Amino acid sequence: MTDIRDVEDWATDWDHHHPDWVADPFPIWEDLRGRCPVAHTDRYNEGLWLPTRHEDIAAIAHDTGTFSSGHDGATAGGTSPRGKFPPIHLDPPEHLEVRRALLPFFTPRRMAHWEPAIRDHCDELARSLADRGTVDLAQDYAAHIPASAIAMILGIPPSVGARFRVWMHKLELGDLHVHERDEALGEMIPYFTEQVEDRRTNPSDDLIGHLVASGIDGEPIADDELVRMLILLLIAGIDTTWGLIGASLWHLSTHPEDRRRLVAEPELLPVAIEEFLRAFASVSLYRKVTQQATVGDVVMEPGDSLLMAFPAACRDPEVFDRADEVLIDRQPNRHVAFGLGIHRCLGSNLARLEIEHAIGSWLRHVPEFELAPDAEVTWAEGALRGPRSIPVTIG
Numbered sequence: 001m002t003d004i005r006d007v008e009d010w011a012t013d014w015d016h017h018h019p020d021w022v023a024d025p026f027p028i029w030e031d032l033r034g035r036c037p038v039a040h041t042d043r044y045n046e047g048l049w050l051p052t053r054h055e056d057i058a059a060i061a062h063d064t065g066t067f068s069s070g071h072d073g074a075t076a077g078g079t080s081p082r083g084k085f086p087p088i089h090l091d092p093p094e095h096l097e098v099r100r101a102l103l104p105f106f107t108p109r110r111m112a113h114w115e116p117a118i119r120d121h122c123d124e125l126a127r128s129l130a131d132r133g134t135v136d137l138a139q140d141y142a143a144h145i146p147a148s149a150i151a152m153i154l155g156i157p158p159s160v161g162a163r164f165r166v167w168m169h170k171l172e173l174g175d176l177h178v179h180e181r182d183e184a185l186g187e188m189i190p191y192f193t194e195q196v197e198d199r200r201t202n203p204s205d206d207l208i209g210h211l212v213a214s215g216i217d218g219e220p221i222a223d224d225e226l227v228r229m230l231i232l233l234l235i236a237g238i239d240t241t242w243g244l245i246g247a248s249l250w251h252l253s254t255h256p257e258d259r260r261r262l263v264a265e266p267e268l269l270p271v272a273i274e275e276f277l278r279a280f281a282s283v284s285l286y287r288k289v290t291q292q293a294t295v296g297d298v299v300m301e302p303g304d305s306l307l308m309a310f311p312a313a314c315r316d317p318e319v320f321d322r323a324d325e326v327l328i329d330r331q332p333n334r335h336v337a338f339g340l341g342i343h344r345c346l347g348s349n350l351a352r353l354e355i356e357h358a359i360g361s362w363l364r365h366v367p368e369f370e371l372a373p374d375a376e377v378t379w380a381e382g383a384l385r386g387p388r389s390i391p392v393t394i395g
């Protein structure tokens with residue numbers, strides 16, 4: 001955990017790296033929604049806004065003319081920006097063509113092709129951990145599933161997944177630890193450049209091979225852009241889903257009635273997963289204001305930055321009854337964990353598939369588990385939320 005100074009008033013000095021936010025942001029959002037509802041901090045960039053209501057966050061997501069995705073992330077103390085990763089940091093019209101080039105790899109049909117491999121991987125992993133007395137569900141289980149799935153889709157051996165996870169860990173610290181972030185990018189860029197060069201000499205059927213061969217609208221993609229697209233798939237595809245799988249299992253390790261119900265009624269799992277997505281939404285993104293705009297009761301000026309806290313929108317009681325409770329049979333459940341509008345998550349089919357098999361396999365092999373006595377559950381800090389350690393005892 002980063003050494004962070006205390007917060008006196010979250011409305012004027014919020015901090016998503018502060019230990020209180022990291023451990024439990026929900027009461028903070030609830031307080032802000034009631035009395036603010038758009039908070040501000042001077043700790044990052046030239047100042048950073050935080051809308052907390054579903055209504056405001058949805059309006060911003062749909063207004064790409066006023067709120068640009070071309071944002072460099074939160075930086076503090078004059079640290080250097082990390083650059084942009086297409087398509088998530090692009091605005092129309094450039095955004096659409098990059099998104100269109102990636103879409104075919106994440107359709108339900110493509111996912112059906114990958115499903116047996118993802119299911120088998122979850123099954124093997126759960127089986128291999130089932131006879132241990134204690135397991136760290138975040139490190140020993142959840143972390144492995146998205147890294148190996150994305151490696152498979154890119155056409156990289158799953159064993160490289162371990163390296164992906166080290167890079168993600170360093171990037172996750174990135175907002176405040178620029179050295180670590182730059183170190184990770186310094187390894188990822190040459191690694192993916194090599195992969196792209198390899199597909200030029202050895203054409204292949206994987207995602208990298210396709211993008212190298214087909215380009216975008218028939219035009220070749222410049223190497224540095226292609227490499228940044230591939231890095232985005234790692235950033236967007238690993239920690240996000242790791243966080244969701246981990247948080248869902250953490251919930252089940254602390255709520256035996258829900259765990260027993262899902263073991264007895266596995267057909268409820270898809271509904272429960274939507275609720276885990278809502279309650280433990282893991283992804284917030286930044287936007288840059290391009291023209292004066294009023295959000296809630298504040299006026300934002302061109303050049304202002306804001307954090308799009310989709311997880312806060314998912315907990316807004318104006319939209320969700322008993323918003324701070326996890327109801328595994330909640331229906332309907334129109335959560336916004338995957339965002340809204342043109343940037344809505346491209347990997348949502350993949351994420352759902354991974355979460356479903358991760359939880360399903362775990363419950364099949366390990367129906368009885370609970371948080372270990374005196375366990376210290378730790379959480380990622382910053383714009384990505386999810387548990388990083390969940391020690392449980394089995395049986």
Ligand code: HEM
Nearest residue numbers: 087088236237240241244283285338339343345346347351
């Ligand atoms: C539970 C897991 C996940 C969550 C909660 C999540 C959430 C999100 C959110 C909120 C956005 C919108 C960004 C914005 O508005 O600026 C997004 C975009 C995106 N996600 Fe995910 N995501 C998850 C998993 C994945 C996976 C597995 C992939 C696959 C690689 C992926 C790829 C992407 C991409 C490429 C975008 C950018 C789309 C665009 O800009 O058009 N995500 N995701």
